[in-house]
Amino acid sequence: MPQSRVEEILRERLAEYGVAVELGTELVEFEQTGADRVTAALATAQGTEQVSAAYLVGCDGGRSPVRKRLGISFEGFTEEEKQLIVGDVQVDGLAPDAWYQWLDPDLGVVMLCPLSGTRSWQIQATPPSDADGRPMEPSVEALQRAVDRATGMPIRVHDATWLSTSRINVRMADRLRVGRVFLAGDAAHVHPVLGALGANTGVQDAYNLGWKLALVLAGAAPELLDTYQEERLPVARWTLDTSVAGARAVFEEMTGGIGGAEAGLTQETLQLGLEYRASSLSRAMLGETGGGVQAGDRAPDSVCLDMAGQLVRLSDVFRGPHFTLLGFGAGCGTALREVAAAGPDDLRTCLLGERPAAYGLGADTLVLVRPDGYIGLTAPSGDSAAVLGYLGSLLDGTVSAATA
Structure with a gap:
């Protein structure tokens, strides 16, 4: 399923509750005021807006301003030399009947996977070099150059709905809460994109925290929120270990010319075996x-x-x-x-x-x-x-x- 469709489904569900996602809105700063509120400043096209809430959850990605403002460390490592451009695009010149993979140590890697029920394909490609010899930033132009080089076929890439750069970037927050502010998703842990572990783990973070916030806002004791970090930090560690092992297996297969992304897709990546047996809630x-x-x-x-x-x-x-x-x-x-x-x-x-x-x-x-x-x-x-x-x-x- 393309990421744009995932986001659309979530926005539509929120709309059923009378909530609209405000795009083009930036969190500028926030502070915890008193014992029961968080006050935030938001930059919008109409100017700066002040918002007061009982809690704040930073779901703002690997470069999370919320995490940085909280002073939470983000320990780990990055392997800059191993990177791919990834995204959801439309493709002309291929029938959407297979996951196509071109794997060449010299010409680079291109993988095109049709996304069922849509006109979109997910693409992963070795970034071509710019005039200065540096990897190009994600763009349709960069993807087209990568496809032309690796495939030698009249394939056209266009209409990207989402683009990013995937690196072996493995980092994790040492805590998920400071007072009334929490971290979830990539703001708390980043790792290779293999198997959509990041998307699934982020949703699991949000659901784990969400039902507990709902109970506390309805009158339950705030101590229940401590179990969010207790349960989710071990899962974040597992996710990092699993995704790194899978990504390395994929790179070994690709550079050896013997396989592709399927090398990292195992039963573990389904995440159905994750458990909280050691939790105080069990x-x-x-x-x-x-x-x-x-x-x-x-x-x-x-x-x-x-x-x-x-x-x-x-x-x-x-x-x-x-x-x-x-x-x-x-x-x-x-x-x-x-x-x-x-x-x-x-x-x-x-x-x-x-x-x-x-x-x-x-x-x-x-x-x-x-x-x-x-x-x-x-x-x-x-x-x-x-x-x-x-x-x-x-x-x-x-x-x-x-x-x-």
Whole structure:
């Protein structure tokens, strides 16, 4: 999917809530005023605007002004000699039926991948040199020169919707929060673009922080926000290690003329195995004999039968900003009713007539799924008190992050 379409989908979703993204707006400065506000100055076409908010989240990229103003270090390394121009473009002269790759140590690399359902292609190419022998900056002209040199074919590149330079640039913030200001996405961690790990990790950062901010703004204790850094810093480290290993494998394949970007696409790059088992928000009440999924795991999708014999897809049940209590087996019925009666209004419950293989459960079990799709609690079928205690702890602040 082209990046421009991803951004369009997010803007359209925001518009459904009456929120409009203000393009052409720059954060000039900000300060934390008092104990409960952040005040920011924004530069717009109409002049400078002052904005006051409860929290500020810096999602402003690898050169993040927010991170720099907070004084957060961004340690790592950059391999300037290994770089590609990347972007989403339209292409004439090729049928959109394959991922085309030209890999030559002398002529350079060009990879063109059609993006399904659109007229766009993603391109990755060795930047040609300018008149001074320096790599050209991203542009349609630079891409066309790279394509002409590497392919020798009448292929025309035009109408770019997004362009950037990809380097082996591996850096990570040492913390994700200072007071009421947070970092997410590339502002917190940068790494090679392989496998879209950056986009996926940034969205995961935002969702992890977003549901916690929502609870705190609705009255939960602010200490819940400490778990954002506790959970996401280890994932950032994993992402850096995984993307670097993949990028190096790709460069070795390309420079050897034996393969391309597919060398770095592994099961790990799907990110479906990421977990928060060590998090202070993960509680397992089943003991050592519980088996199956664990608190902190990503809740697997599955198609299951409910108690009426109707098919239910779990990803549809999870979808939305709510907690979901799953009861796997008829023995969970009483506990689900008790939690539904005493729990938060937006809690969704689902009683299932089976224990799907994806969950690996040996007995009827309660599984509480967080808004971000991770399992917060596993408990025996009748232990409604454990579920209500867990949900209550999020609201009264007795859950606090472990020392990172």
